[in-house]
Amino acid sequence: MYHILIVDDSVLDIDCIIFLINKFDLPLHPVKAVNGNEALSFIKKKDVHFDILFTDIKMPLMDGLELSREVCRLSPDTRIIIFSGFSDFEYAKTAISIGVENYLMKPIVPADFESTIKSVIHSIETAREQDKQQRLQTQIVRNHILWQALHNSVIPEHMDSFLEPYYSLMLIECENDFFSTVNDEFQDRLNNLLSIPFDYLNLYPSRSLLFIKKPLKDTYLLTTAQSICLLAAEDYSQKCFITFDMLPDNTHISRVYSLLEKRIESRFFFPDRNILLPNDPGHACSSSGHISVEVLADDLKLQDYDTLDSHLEEIFDSLKSSSTHSLIYVKYCFTEMVKVLNQTSGSSSWNMNGLAEKIYRSSNIMELIEMVRSLSASIRRNAAQEKLSPGKAKGAKTEKICQYVYQNYARPLTLDEIASHFYLSPNYLCSVFKKENGCNLNKFINDYRLKRAAELLTATRMKIHGVAEAVGFHNTSYFISRFRDFYGETPDSYRQNHSTNFPSLERSNDA
Numbered sequence: 001m002y003h004i005l006i007v008d009d010s011v012l013d014i015d016c017i018i019f020l021i022n023k024f025d026l027p028l029h030p031v032k033a034v035n036g037n038e039a040l041s042f043i044k045k046k047d048v049h050f051d052i053l054f055t056d057i058k059m060p061l062m063d064g065l066e067l068s069r070e071v072c073r074l075s076p077d078t079r080i081i082i083f084s085g086f087s088d089f090e091y092a093k094t095a096i097s098i099g100v101e102n103y104l105m106k107p108i109v110p111a112d113f114e115s116t117i118k119s120v121i122h123s124i125e126t127a128r129e130q131d132k133q134q135r136l137q138t139q140i141v142r143n144h145i146l147w148q149a150l151h152n153s154v155i156p157e158h159m160d161s162f163l164e165p166y167y168s169l170m171l172i173e174c175e176n177d178f179f180s181t182v183n184d185e186f187q188d189r190l191n192n193l194l195s196i197p198f199d200y201l202n203l204y205p206s207r208s209l210l211f212i213k214k215p216l217k218d219t220y221l222l223t224t225a226q227s228i229c230l231l232a233a234e235d236y237s238q239k240c241f242i243t244f245d246m247l248p249d250n251t252h253i254s255r256v257y258s259l260l261e262k263r264i265e266s267r268f269f270f271p272d273r274n275i276l277l278p279n280d281p282g283h284a285c286s287s288s289g290h291i292s293v294e295v296l297a298d299d300l301k302l303q304d305y306d307t308l309d310s311h312l313e314e315i316f317d318s319l320k321s322s323s324t325h326s327l328i329y330v331k332y333c334f335t336e337m338v339k340v341l342n343q344t345s346g347s348s349s350w351n352m353n354g355l356a357e358k359i360y361r362s363s364n365i366m367e368l369i370e371m372v373r374s375l376s377a378s379i380r381r382n383a384a385q386e387k388l389s390p391g392k393a394k395g396a397k398t399e400k401i402c403q404y405v406y407q408n409y410a411r412p413l414t415l416d417e418i419a420s421h422f423y424l425s426p427n428y429l430c431s432v433f434k435k436e437n438g439c440n441l442n443k444f445i446n447d448y449r450l451k452r453a454a455e456l457l458t459a460t461r462m463k464i465h466g467v468a469e470a471v472g473f474h475n476t477s478y479f480i481s482r483f484r485d486f487y488g489e490t491p492d493s494y495r496q497n498h499s500t501n502f503p504s505l506e507r508s509n510d511a
Helices: 011-023 036-045 064-074 089-097 110-151 179-193 218-236 250-269 294-301 305-321 327-345 352-361 365-385 392-408 415-421 426-437 441-459 464-470 476-487 491-498
Strands: 002-007 028-033 052-056 079-084 102-105 168-174 198-204 207-212 240-246
Touching: 002 011, 002 036, 011 028, 011 110, 028 036, 036 052, 036 064, 052 064, 052 110, 064 079, 064 089, 079 089, 079 110, 089 102, 102 110, 110 198, 110 250, 110 476, 168 218, 168 250, 179 198, 179 207, 179 218, 179 476, 198 441, 198 476, 218 240, 240 250, 250 426, 294 305, 294 327, 294 426, 305 327, 305 365, 305 426, 327 352, 327 365, 352 365, 392 415, 392 426, 392 441, 415 426, 415 441, 426 441, 441 464, 441 476, 441 491, 464 476, 464 491, 476 491
Parallel strands: 002 028, 002 052, 052 079, 079 102
Antiparallel strands: 168 207, 168 240, 198 207
């Protein structure tokens, strides 16, 4: 439905126009005004956008030509049709010079009115479609540039013009493939929910990123993150993890994104936390502040003692910096750490009852920290004596993870499944993989699938949806979006631009 503003000091003429709109069943919602001043007040309100202005020329207070000039200035995309009983050619010349779409004579011939309105509507639809295609093309280029900027520190100068200045990044992560099923819908919901301007980029099924285009304080960013978490929980029963940070300028996108990645991966220390704040790793936005020690068991399984010590120090820091934990709770956490170190490392020589008593008799946290550090050092020494290489098993494990992806990428592949296969926790699996391979495991899976898709597009005649299924994307539109962001063009365009010849694997045409 299109909005048309009909302006004439003759109520009878206005009623005639409305009669013709109804007679020809034209998709128009009419609004009436009896002079130029009243019509201009409707335009200035901006609560309704008028697609068409249909105005008489001779009116009191403000004539149709002056009204048309003002409308061209205030609402350039409003189409203007002038109708008048004055056939003076000068009126027509003036109307054309100020951008009037058409000029009809009174009394209006119904057939002329119908054809004129339909022509204007067709012109509006064509312009909207062109604008939509232009915005889509701009979005494709922008998303591709942002995709590259996240993993490369330098944005090519000729591409920088596609980007507006960004002031902060907000990373949203889920534990499952949430975005692969609701990505476009969720983006629309964010556009309606948030009052701040932003660009949205989905990176892979479990992660999306907001590029915020307005300077905001941390408190406002925190409120925004809380709103997103609430939306995901209430409308989708989905738990989101969110972190954010300021962006000095667009040249720092890669660096700040790396910081956000590192921070979001630390969430397995605080399973109940939804939001991880910048510059305050010990602050929990959840009520419990529970710290998971399962990660220590994973460190020991992989014989990764450097990471074990690093994780211990992070737990120590969180316990030292928190003013919300009771003394009993802190001692309980240390007991759990010792228990995990003992059970996973197989140090049967430890006297657990004696260690537990020492923990509960301690007078300050530093005594407990030094005791656990000593136990960790003892585990490392025992491993060295048994001639175990701390790094060897770790490297072999991540290589096996890669091989597992190569063999299973075509079917649904979740982090929970991969972690279970290797007897690791999902979050720890991601952490180890990122450390050894320099990229997030989800990104590795997504990128590998897209590269295999590119090979299939250029080497076969498989339909687009068939290619998507073959590489593990079971939502074709989602596959097309991710492929477009990764390569900067649609799968169909990529096939046309990069194919040389096709083997006769399939005879069907592309979707």
